Amino acid sequence: MNSNHISGAEIVIRCLHEEKVKFVFGYPGGAVLNIYDAVFQQNKFKHVLVRHEQAAVHAADAYSRSTGKVGVALVTSGPGATNAVTGIATAYMDSIPMVIISGQVPTYAIGQDAFQECDTVGITRPCVKHNFLVKDVKDIASTIKKAFYVASSGRPGPVLVDIPKDITAEKYEFNYPKSVHLRSYNPIIKGHSGQIKKALSLLLNAKKPMIYSGGGVVLGDASSQLTKFVRAIGAPITSTLMGLGGFPASDKQFLGMLGMHGTYEANMAMQECDVLLAVGARFDDRVIGNPEHFLSKPRTIIHIDIDPSSISKRVKIDIPIVGHVISVLTDLNDLLSKEKIKQNISLKHWFKEIDQWRSTNCLSFKNDKKLIKPQFVVQTLHQVTKGDAFITSDVGQHQMWAAQYYPFDKPRRWINSGGLGTMGVGLPYAMGTQLAHPDAMVACVTGEASIQMCIQELSTCKQFHLPIKIVNLNNRYMGMVRQWQEFFYGNRYAESYMEALPDFVKLAEAYGHVGMKIEKPSDVEPALKEAFSNKLKERLVFMDFITDQKENVFPMIPNGKGLSEMITAEDL
Amino acid sequence: MRHIISLLMENESGALSRVSGLFSARGYNIESLTVAPTEDASLSRMTIVTSGSDEIIEQIIKQLNKLIDVVKVLDLNDGKFIERELMIVKVKANAQYRDEMKRMCDIFRGRIIDVSDSSFTIEITGSSSKLDAYIESIDKAAILETVRTGASGIGRGDRILKV
Numbered sequence: 140m141n142s143n144h145i146s147g148a149e150i151v152i153r154c155l156h157e158e159k160v161k162f163v164f165g166y167p168g169g170a171v172l173n174i175y176d177a178v179f180q181q182n183k184f185k186h187v188l189v190r191h192e193q194a195a196v197h198a199a200d201a202y203s204r205s206t207g208k209v210g211v212a213l214v215t216s217g218p219g220a221t222n223a224v225t226g227i228a229t230a231y232m233d234s235i236p237m238v239i240i241s242g243q244v245p246t247y248a249i250g251q252d253a254f255q256e257c258d259t260v261g262i263t264r265p266c267v268k269h270n271f272l273v274k275d276v277k278d279i280a281s282t283i284k285k286a287f288y289v290a291s292s293g294r295p296g297p298v299l300v301d302i303p304k305d306i307t308a309e310k311y312e313f314n315y316p317k318s319v320h321l322r323s324y325n326p327i328i329k330g331h332s333g334q335i336k337k338a339l340s341l342l343l344n345a346k347k348p349m350i351y352s353g354g355g356v357v358l359g360d361a362s363s364q365l366t367k368f369v370r371a372i373g374a375p376i377t378s379t380l381m382g383l384g385g386f387p388a389s390d391k392q393f394l395g396m397l398g399m400h401g402t403y404e405a406n407m408a409m410q411e412c413d414v415l416l417a418v419g420a421r422f423d424d425r426v427i428g429n430p431e432h433f434l435s436k437p438r439t440i441i442h443i444d445i446d447p448s449s450i451s452k453r454v455k456i457d458i459p460i461v462g463h464v465i466s467v468l469t470d471l472n473d474l475l476s477k478e479k480i481k482q483n484i485s486l487k488h489w490f491k492e493i494d495q496w497r498s499t500n501c502l503s504f505k506n507d508k509k510l511i512k513p514q515f516v517v518q519t520l521h522q523v524t525k526g527d528a529f530i531t532s533d534v535g536q537h538q539m540w541a542a543q544y545y546p547f548d549k550p551r552r553w554i555n556s557g558g559l560g561t562m563g564v565g566l567p568y569a570m571g572t573q574l575a576h577p578d579a580m581v582a583c584v585t586g587e588a589s590i591q592m593c594i595q596e597l598s599t600c601k602q603f604h605l606p607i608k609i610v611n612l613n614n615r616y617m618g619m620v621r622q623w624q625e626f627f628y629g630n631r632y633a634e635s636y637m638e639a640l641p642d643f644v645k646l647a648e649a650y651g652h653v654g655m656k657i658e659k660p661s662d663v664e665p666a667l668k669e670a671f672s673n674k675l676k677e678r679l680v681f682m683d684f685i686t687d688q689k690e691n692v693f694p695m696i697p698n699g700k701g702l703s704e705m706i707t708a709e710d711l
Numbered sequence: 712m713r714h715i716i717s718l719l720m721e722n723e724s725g726a727l728s729r730v731s732g733l734f735s736a737r738g739y740n741i742e743s744l745t746v747a748p749t750e751d752a753s754l755s756r757m758t759i760v761t762s763g764s765d766e767i768i769e770q771i772i773k774q775l776n777k778l779i780d781v782v783k784v785l786d787l788n789d790g791k792f793i794e795r796e797l798m799i800v801k802v803k804a805n806a807q808y809r810d811e812m813k814r815m816c817d818i819f820r821g822r823i824i825d826v827s828d829s830s831f832t833i834e835i836t837g838s839s840s841k842l843d844a845y846i847e848s849i850d851k852a853a854i855l856e857t858v859r860t861g862a863s864g865i866g867r868g869d870r871i872l873k874v
């Protein structure tokens with residue numbers, strides 16, 4: 140044997156070093172013991188030990204969402220891998236670049252129903268961008284190289300590498316490929332110049348142009364190009380839940396989020412525009428509601444997306460432009476700079492119409508003397524953090540309120556599960572984000588049901604000194620479920636009441652953190668100020684806000700209805 | 712409409728299940744699917760017979776192209792093509808049926824590849840609809856067993872699917 144041969148486990152570690160990985164989120168077990176032994180003997184990346192594999196994947200996912208780098212998780216075979224599946228599917232639905240390394244039983248035991256064996260590649264196939272089973276120590280390095288390349292290029296996504304235990308013990312020389320080429324995978328970067336010209340001329344000559352931007356802008360790091368372009372053409376812009384921060388929310392051209400709980404003005408403008416530019420967005424059901432209703436209004440649609448299969452999937456597109464958002468927007472900006480932009484008078488009329496929709500003030504709510512309004516908590520959070528925090532969230536009403544009442548001026552600040560809608564992501568998302576940005580303010584806006592889905596991670600937060608601020612909007616209900624039951628199921632609140640809730644203050648304290656219970660509106664601001672004060676700078680603070688139980692999220696487009704068929708708070 | 716889609720993909724374990732999984736996960740039809748290695752051992756060629764509206768076929772092609780193992784996709788229906796399927800049928804060939812089965816086999820240009828006292832085993836190739844027509848034409852009571860390969864297809868003339 141050659142003296143420069145190292146074990147497969149060491150090869151795995153060296154690959155991660157080559158990829159300049161800073162954090163690996165994981166949990167050990169039999170099939171990955173060799174890898175863990177190699178983790179122990181290195182100090183180039185930090186291993187973050189979680190308390191459940193689901194949280195490892197979520198935390199790695201948030202590390203990626205908040206930095207743009209590839210997140211890395213390491214789990215064992217069998218239950219380790221199956222626990223990771225929710226995290227992987229969550230990342231897949233939102234196109235997050237990640238590499239998940241899973242241990243597998245030894246090659247000779249595969250198919251024998253060995254202890255902790257499961258078909259990880261089979262189970263994860265429908266929720267990864269790609270996956271690999273490594274069968275030879277010689278292939279470890281090239282496979283991991285491919286995994287990072289596939290995860291981070293084109294439309295990003297999670298890639299899983301399953302490595303049998305015997306492969307990690309065998310020895311081979313380490314040789315990390317400098318580059319990869321896959322003949323079957325060539326993502327298109329540059330948009331078609333003819334289409335781009337057409338798109339620009341349509342937008343400049345539109346009477347009611349509208350921009351609809353999505354998560355692709357954030358993932359593609361194209362927000363400065365988008366902002367430049369939108370400001371230059373002067374059109375109104377809306378964003379999906381995933382796209383928030385891609386264009387500054389404080390800009391007057393911004394109409395707020397669109398979709399099921401979007402603003403009145405954003406949804407109406409989306410419906411009434413004559414030329415629509417969609418950038419890195421996918422016209423999903425929570426965004427445009429019923430596609431037939433949407434198409435009942437004629438308009439010309441331009442769609443920029445890196446994934447050809449996103450184009451004309453739910454809505455027929457007139458001008459498709461396949462390419463990386465940065466590249467296409469840069470081309471648009473270049474073309475525009477050569478153009479003499481004449482004052483588009485129609486825009487003035489268009490904004491007049493929009494201002495009328497705006498004047499409905501659809502996000503206004505009445506504060507109460509006794510009951511804490513959840514919207515008020517989020518607004519105050521925005522004030523206290525001066526709009527400069529990273530906000531993670533779970534799934535439910537609190538998620539929508541966070542999106543509606545915490546305007547984001549920068550991309551990668553809003554970290555939540557849009558596509559899969561996974562309850563439980565909030566706390567692990569805050570962990571990944573805080574580790575990536577140790578000096579930043581990170582708040583997790585959550586609900587008493589969601590937070591309990593990964594509550595064990597309070598222990599991880601203690602171990603790694605993560606000073607996350609948890610804003611629990613505690614309405615004693617699975618609020619979003621209750622809201623649907625109120626509207627569409629005759630107030631029959633089947634199993635949506637959260638009985639036997641723990642004392643969250645004591646719970647936080649039991650894990651070694653600071654707990655606060657806030658029951659009066661007048662205590663909201665002082666509590667948040669204290670939590671973000673220098674005194675508690677190093678501490679995780681769990682703020683349990685006892686909120687108005689029956690508050691609903693408005694506006695709302697009922698399932699299957701169209702964009703202009705919103706229910707507002709006034710209607711009820 | 713019925714479409715025949717040909718694709719070349721990396722000859723890797725699991726590649727077939729990526730394709731079949733895509734069809735079931737997205738609710739696309741598969742009438743038949745055949746796969747075998749090509750003259751280049753690193754590639755397999757698959758022929759999928761499916762049906763759907765133009766929009767669905769467009770999505771199928773895009774989704775297939777998106778699979779990392781898929782190297783090239785061709786919708787044969789975009790141009791002229793030839794389609795062949797092989798069927799092996801075992802039919803009754805006792806005194807009552809023997810002559811008729813021989814005659815029908817000839818009409819459909821089949822070949823009898825195995826004979827016993829009471830049965831013929833017949834090989835027929837052609838488009839899937841020709842094979843259907845054969846089955847329609849003979850007495851159902853005479854059919855003992857059938858096996859079909861599913862359609863394979865290839866473009867006419869200069870239409871070539873190759874890496």
Ligand SMILES: Cc1ncc(C[n+]2csc(CCOP(=O)(O)OP(=O)(O)O)c2C)c(N)n1
Nearest residue numbers: 534535536537562586587588589617618619
């Ligand atoms: C893992 C998972 N299970 C179930 C659901 C369905 N679901 C969506 S919102 C919700 C209730 C969330 O309640 P809570 O966390 O208290 O937030 P609230 O809506 O009250 O703000 C449920 C059960 C889900 N999104 N994820």
